[in-house]
Amino acid sequence: MTSPPPDETLTRRIPTDWKGQAMQRRIAARYRAERRFRLIGLASILLSAGFLAFLLVSMLGNGLSGFTRTEIAVKFDFPRAPMVVDPAMLEGGNADQVLAGANLPVVTAQAANAALGEGGDALISSNAWLTVRDAIRDDPSILQREAVLSLPASADIDLAAKSQGTAQAEAAYARLKQGGHVSRAINMPFLTASDATDPTQVGIWGAFKGSLLTMLVTLLLSFPVGVLAALYLEEYAPRNRWTDMIEVSINNLAAVPSIIFGLLGLAVFLNMMHLPRSAPLVGGLTMALMTMPVIVIAGRNAIKAVPPSIRDAALGIGASPVQVVFHHVLPLALPGIMTGTIIGMARALGETAPLLMIGMRAFIASPPGGVTDPATVLPVQIFLWSDEISKGFVEKTSAAIIVLLLFLLGMNSIAIYLRNKFEKRW
Amino acid sequence: MTEQTTPSAPPKMAARHVNVFYGDKQAIRDVSIEIDNDHVIAFIGPSGCGKSTFLRTLNRMNDTVAGARVEGDITLDGENIYDPSMDVVQLRARVGMVFQKPNPFPKSIYDNIAYGPRIHGLANSKADLDVIVESALRRAGLWDEVKDRLKDSGTALSGGQQQRLCIGRAIAVEPEVILMDEPCSALDPIATAKIEELIHELRGRYAIAIVTHNMQQAARVSQRTAFFHLGTLVEYGVTSEIFTNPREDRTKDYITGRYG
Numbered sequence A: 001m002t003s004p005p006p007d008e009t010l011t012r013r014i015p016t017d018w019k020g021q022a023m024q025r026r027i028a029a030r031y032r033a034e035r036r037f038r039l040i041g042l043a044s045i046l047l048s049a050g051f052l053a054f055l056l057v058s059m060l061g062n063g064l065s066g067f068t069r070t071e072i073a074v075k076f077d078f079p080r081a082p083m084v085v086d087p088a089m090l091e092g093g094n095a096d097q098v099l100a101g102a103n104l105p106v107v108t109a110q111a112a113n114a115a116l117g118e119g120g121d122a123l124i125s126s127n128a129w130l131t132v133r134d135a136i137r138d139d140p141s142i143l144q145r146e147a148v149l150s151l152p153a154s155a156d157i158d159l160a161a162k163s164q165g166t167a168q169a170e171a172a173y174a175r176l177k178q179g180g181h182v183s184r185a186i187n188m189p190f191l192t193a194s195d196a197t198d199p200t201q202v203g204i205w206g207a208f209k210g211s212l213l214t215m216l217v218t219l220l221l222s223f224p225v226g227v228l229a230a231l232y233l234e235e236y237a238p239r240n241r242w243t244d245m246i247e248v249s250i251n252n253l254a255a256v257p258s259i260i261f262g263l264l265g266l267a268v269f270l271n272m273m274h275l276p277r278s279a280p281l282v283g284g285l286t287m288a289l290m291t292m293p294v295i296v297i298a299g300r301n302a303i304k305a306v307p308p309s310i311r312d313a314a315l316g317i318g319a320s321p322v323q324v325v326f327h328h329v330l331p332l333a334l335p336g337i338m339t340g341t342i343i344g345m346a347r348a349l350g351e352t353a354p355l356l357m358i359g360m361r362a363f364i365a366s367p368p369g370g371v372t373d374p375a376t377v378l379p380v381q382i383f384l385w386s387d388e389i390s391k392g393f394v395e396k397t398s399a400a401i402i403v404l405l406l407f408l409l410g411m412n413s414i415a416i417y418l419r420n421k422f423e424k425r426w
Numbered sequence B: 001m002t003e004q005t006t007p008s009a010p011p012k013m014a015a016r017h018v019n020v021f022y023g024d025k026q027a028i029r030d031v032s033i034e035i036d037n038d039h040v041i042a043f044i045g046p047s048g049c050g051k052s053t054f055l056r057t058l059n060r061m062n063d064t065v066a067g068a069r070v071e072g073d074i075t076l077d078g079e080n081i082y083d084p085s086m087d088v089v090q091l092r093a094r095v096g097m098v099f100q101k102p103n104p105f106p107k108s109i110y111d112n113i114a115y116g117p118r119i120h121g122l123a124n125s126k127a128d129l130d131v132i133v134e135s136a137l138r139r140a141g142l143w144d145e146v147k148d149r150l151k152d153s154g155t156a157l158s159g160g161q162q163q164r165l166c167i168g169r170a171i172a173v174e175p176e177v178i179l180m181d182e183p184c185s186a187l188d189p190i191a192t193a194k195i196e197e198l199i200h201e202l203r204g205r206y207a208i209a210i211v212t213h214n215m216q217q218a219a220r221v222s223q224r225t226a227f228f229h230l231g232t233l234v235e236y237g238v239t240s241e242i243f244t245n246p247r248e249d250r251t252k253d254y255i256t257g258r259y260g
């Protein structure tokens, strides 16, 4: 049998029954699929939000107390104390030196014993005399009278105040509390000091500044180089085997484990170029190697997304290729490039392994003054503190994580602000 | 030689035996044609016959297409534009182009017009530039509609206004030739009428070549018409004659709507 001629099939065509049962079933199935998809989507959002909330709640719960410290009020009777300080010597810039030789640790210990009973000096931090020194420096007139100063408590008492101490410390803390000696205050030194061996003395500023300097070096290096590489590859490079190979290599580079960049940094920057060990400069260089491929890939995609009609328009009125790139393509691609940059920078900010390789894990008790000074960075500091045996470091670790998250938040906010500022719609 | 054209003045642009290839594929075969100052020339022909390709060889926009290759001579005022001594950036300022899809820059209306004069250093001062922008917008027939919102984005205009903005942008650099590639194909009839009116007004001041898909439009705006088919120039002559009395059967079939 041959198939019927086409016009016959046309006339025999059954009109679609849009209201029939099969159609109704199809519509119902479509609605079901729609609802199902929405539910699944919502569930994934809730799951991610849940993880995020868990992270934040546990970090804040553990870490917020790290920003506070327990202080013990101790009465000082300076005129009667075993120290000799000429108030006139405190004028000018060398008050700290004068006071360092003024027997303050002993004065402080005696005052603590007098105020808190025998063994009182063990209840305050071993560095409490620094607080006394600062108080005298700020107001030398207290040397002429009695004064009550709030001194940081020892690590044991501080832990007991946060109900994590030993039974002995808890008992001592309970006694202090009964005597009305203790109070809770913001731990300013945590925000202004650097690493220390005593958890009540540690600060995050050194690591924060180290991260800041490292990120600065990374950004200054990887952003221009990455953007120029992306522009060249997209706008100028011919399409051939070589550029294909470069493209594959860059994509691979973006996926190389960070520890390998660390080894590379160690071999090239430290062993061959003899740059200073542990310095933000070397950390930044190593991170730049890691961040560059991410910026190149994001940059190329952003540049590809610029409509060719804009290039035509500019070329068509006699703009040179460089003018087309810098007047039109780059401004339009910038928001996308910045998104990629911030992803790369955020990754670099959280990196630990490569920085361990180039020696940024050293114990560094003062903040770096410049990019060539020894420094550590926030994630390494977190790693180091989490490794400490002393229990007081637990909350400091969480507090450092909060600082790291805030750093990240700040960085991302700036990026979003810049992106919105540069974004053009058409 | 091509007949009908009055040889009063030397042609603004002339193409002689031009072949264009995309890789191995030949898109234009042995086309010779002249564009002069006094007449608007329309390129017509079915889709894919090479009208855009030919237009784009006239200001070397095809240079940007990988694998595109041009043979033959194309001259502007007697100078070969494919000669190595020809500066292609300057050529494109002298031979401006308006594209099929309106493509204003995502910048303000003012900056859209001012961009060309700025990069070519045509204005010495802000006041100069203001004058150039106003006169370009006036000649593009857009001034009255946008004079109060020069700071608004060019992309916020309607399609027809955008296309007139693009024409204004092209004439702001004072080109000698304006090439238009189906400038109205994305526009409604009213906007189209405005552009056609504009072409009438620009005629004589600039040599104009326009690609169009629309027979009536070719008849309305042009004095010369060139009919392309499969990459060859089938017929070229005075518009009224081509439309009333075509010499070639293929032309006749096309303009009577037998194919397209």
Ligand SMILES: Nc1ncnc2c1ncn2[C@@H]1O[C@H](COP(=O)(O)OP(=O)(O)O)[C@@H](O)[C@H]1O
Residues within 6 Å of the ligand: B022, B027, B045, B046, B047, B048, B049, B050, B051, B052, B053, B054, B065
């Ligand atoms: N960039 C390109 N690469 C390869 N072939 C092209 C390219 N542009 C156009 N062509 C081919 O050249 C021929 C002419 O195209 P085009 O000039 O755009 O025709 P028209 O504008 O008359 O519709 C078509 O066959 C088209 O497929």
Ligand SMILES: [Mg+2]
Residues within 6 Å of the ligand: B051, B052, B053, B181
């Ligand atoms: Mg075309």
